[in-house]
Amino acid sequence: MTRPYLSIEQLTQRFPDGQGGEMTVFEDASFGIEKGEFVCILGHSGCGKSTIMNILAGLAEPTSGVVKMDGFEVSGPSLDRGVVFQNYSLLPWLSTLKNVTFGVKARYPSWSRAKVEEHARAYLAKVGLEGDVVHRKPSQLSGGMRQRVSIARAFANQPKLLLLDEPFGALDALTRGTIQDELIKVWGDTEQTVFMITHDIDEAILLADRILLMTNGPFARVAESVEITIPRPRNRTQIVEHPNYYAIRNHLVQFLGHRSKELAGQQSGGAAQSPEPVRIDKTKPDADPEPEGARLRAVNE
Amino acid sequence: MLGTLSVNQRAAILSVVMLVVGLLIWEAAIPAQKAAEELTEYERLTGGGAPKAGVPPPSQVIAKAWEQLSNPFYDAGPNDKGIGIQIGYSIYRVLTGYFLAALVAIPLGFLIGMSQVAYKAFNPFIQVLRPISPLAWMPLALFIIQDSEASAIFVIFICSIWPMLINTAFGVSGVRKDWVNVARTHELGSLRTAFTVILPAAAPTIITGMRISIGIAWLVIVAAEMLVGGTGIGYYVWNEWNNLDLTSVIFSILMIGVVGMLLDSAFGYLQRSVAYVE
Numbered sequence: 001m002t003r004p005y006l007s008i009e010q011l012t013q014r015f016p017d018g019q020g021g022e023m024t025v026f027e028d029a030s031f032g033i034e035k036g037e038f039v040c041i042l043g044h045s046g047c048g049k050s051t052i053m054n055i056l057a058g059l060a061e062p063t064s065g066v067v068k069m070d071g072f073e074v075s076g077p078s079l080d081r082g083v084v085f086q087n088y089s090l091l092p093w094l095s096t097l098k099n100v101t102f103g104v105k106a107r108y109p110s111w112s113r114a115k116v117e118e119h120a121r122a123y124l125a126k127v128g129l130e131g132d133v134v135h136r137k138p139s140q141l142s143g144g145m146r147q148r149v150s151i152a153r154a155f156a157n158q159p160k161l162l163l164l165d166e167p168f169g170a171l172d173a174l175t176r177g178t179i180q181d182e183l184i185k186v187w188g189d190t191e192q193t194v195f196m197i198t199h200d201i202d203e204a205i206l207l208a209d210r211i212l213l214m215t216n217g218p219f220a221r222v223a224e225s226v227e228i229t230i231p232r233p234r235n236r237t238q239i240v241e242h243p244n245y246y247a248i249r250n251h252l253v254q255f256l257g258h259r260s261k262e263l264a265g266q267q268s269g270g271a272a273q274s275p276e277p278v279r280i281d282k283t284k285p286d287a288d289p290e291p292e293g294a295r296l297r298a299v300n301e
Numbered sequence: 302m303l304g305t306l307s308v309n310q311r312a313a314i315l316s317v318v319m320l321v322v323g324l325l326i327w328e329a330a331i332p333a334q335k336a337a338e339e340l341t342e343y344e345r346l347t348g349g350g351a352p353k354a355g356v357p358p359p360s361q362v363i364a365k366a367w368e369q370l371s372n373p374f375y376d377a378g379p380n381d382k383g384i385g386i387q388i389g390y391s392i393y394r395v396l397t398g399y400f401l402a403a404l405v406a407i408p409l410g411f412l413i414g415m416s417q418v419a420y421k422a423f424n425p426f427i428q429v430l431r432p433i434s435p436l437a438w439m440p441l442a443l444f445i446i447q448d449s450e451a452s453a454i455f456v457i458f459i460c461s462i463w464p465m466l467i468n469t470a471f472g473v474s475g476v477r478k479d480w481v482n483v484a485r486t487h488e489l490g491s492l493r494t495a496f497t498v499i500l501p502a503a504a505p506t507i508i509t510g511m512r513i514s515i516g517i518a519w520l521v522i523v524a525a526e527m528l529v530g531g532t533g534i535g536y537y538v539w540n541e542w543n544n545l546d547l548t549s550v551i552f553s554i555l556m557i558g559v560v561g562m563l564l565d566s567a568f569g570y571l572q573r574s575v576a577y578v579e
Contacts, residue, residue: 059482077485089479093501093577102497106487139578157487 004032005193006161010272011065013051025051026220030272031212038187038194040204043214044260049197053165056195057083069161079107082159086166088146090138097134100124100153107157123156126186144175155186164196177236180206201252206236212275213255216264223263225275243282251280324359331358357548365548388560390532395518398457406462410469435460435521439528449529456525461514468510472503504575512568519561
């Protein structure tokens, strides 16, 4: 078996529980992400999704276990792993454009000022921010626009791995839809590997190639890896009519509703806890499962 | 008619009215000097004809101000210098002591704000030294430095250091973790993080501290100069008191207020220029 592009190996996180003991958030979590893949992780609050995200970003240290990207162990934050934070984390004293050039300058220190600005403007344009709006401060932008800037900043750095921590959590449903479309568009143009936390099942189905399902904590684990067998390009109004849509959706709802609790609290006993692959495809009920690695992938042009 | 004016205009009219009424009451409250020919023989013999020392009316203060401000930089010996020169000396001392304090307080505040250990280690010293009246340092400063000019600057230094130090430490320690994480995920070194993220994020708090400091420094310089003498607006006030020239005393009190206001508004401007909305 070939090693995936990003491989999480036996990751364990324990925190002191405040009474002298230890609380294990997750134990020996192991999974992989292929290059160019869009993976969403779903799970209830407190199962350690954000902790996994922070470890991947290098902002937190796991108790044990390693994360390997492209064959190398990662430690500490890096420009190779871009992060879009839930609360946007724009620097409020900089204009929209400067917030993006801030990242581009750090990524490409040798570039001229003009090249940096041109690159930043190009990525802002991809998320629909053009013209005078780029000179506004974040406080003068709506929540949706701020998150667009944050996405542009992350994509403009062309990281090897993009981490999205509930990027649409604070947005209203309509804005969320628009930005999801923009996210798919930018992702399609850039072939970026994306790992995203979300609470929204429909969002995960729309965006992801694969959804990782986490059981409840403590001793949470990534229990299943559900392949989204809906061809791209996907459109929110059309995917709901695809025969696989509700089958997958029901599977996810059932997992989050029942099995996330039933499977919770199982200790690993030191063995690697890999998710069980799940493939639901109603379009060809008696066909052989597709060979591993062959994923459905189409790009919006 | 008043209803059509803006709030600012109405406030300005009210200010002018208060000023005029105040000046009129002041003018009216000063008893008039009796003319020499109205005095009785006895009064003349007991020196009643000599001008009586009293609080001068505003008209005299205004005349004095006009006289002084029309030639602020004359220098007729150690005891007779123009108001401009005296204020210049005071501002020079304040700014020297103040910027020396900023050079120490801001980097040290950064250190204290970024490191828990440094904060806890420095805190007891700060808490003990901070409430000391800056003038209490004066005898020690005079003895050690042996120079009145430098001692005055030292007193300004010691009084302006605390608000800047405490505000810088507070501002730096309060920088949002998210912004520091942005710097970390962009692989910025600690020096670049300090200058491109922490400094702008903490700037409004730091400038607030600097604004408080300049206000205190201007309060203290007057007292310090009364003690060390020689030059400066504080010395000028005390000297005119010794001359029993109350017109000059009142005029210089007003000048202290005006200069203090200008210093404060300069920092107010600076504060607005670094402010940001989250």
